[in-house]
Amino acid sequence: MDVLLANAKKPLGSVGVYGARVLAQMHKEYYERVFEELWPVAGKRVLEIGCGYAMYAEVLVACGAEYIGIDHSADVIAECRVEFPEGTFFCRDAMDGLPFCDMAFMVNVLQWMDEPLAALRAAQRVVVPGGKIVVGTPDRDCSRRSKIDGLGLCSANDLTLMLDDAGFSFVTVDDFEAKKTRYLIGVGVA
């Protein structure tokens, strides 16, 4: 537990690059459906906040999006620039200086943040009116990690309230299960 918490501000939290790849593989099918059918990203500027090693960049670009990734870790951003030259990457904190976008996308980031609501408010300021935010995070009530103090897991209700408080409207929360962990996907319109 101490190791997990100590790593919270490091790239990829506790999972490392291999773990991130495995996680993204499990989640890709769900997000592909999101990006192709539910909220098509073709021709849209998508900003991934806390992009880590940009595991979703390929699928977003394949679905026709212009991809921008930001992360506060300079190391991962340097690697992303080499590994995924089709994307645009900035080393930035989620609270500050985000570029404008049609859709903000955050996966497995909110639970590591000290101020998740402030991060959602910062995202709300840069999503164009009518654009969307898509936030994926483990469900506190249905997660193997829920007993770890200090990891900011939220419930579906918390996520709805936070997105609402951050200024998003038409908020909905969907979910899916992967490896015995339930993930919430909150969506709101700016």
Ligand SMILES: C[S@@+](CC[C@H](N)C(=O)[O-])C[C@H]1O[C@@H](n2cnc3c(N)ncnc32)[C@H](O)[C@@H]1O
């Ligand atoms: C568990 S990783 C998830 C990475 C990626 N979203 C994925 O699903 O593969 C969390 C990422 O969020 C980044 N992060 C955490 N807090 C951040 C902040 N305040 N600003 C920018 N990036 C942040 C970390 O550096 C890390 O790369």
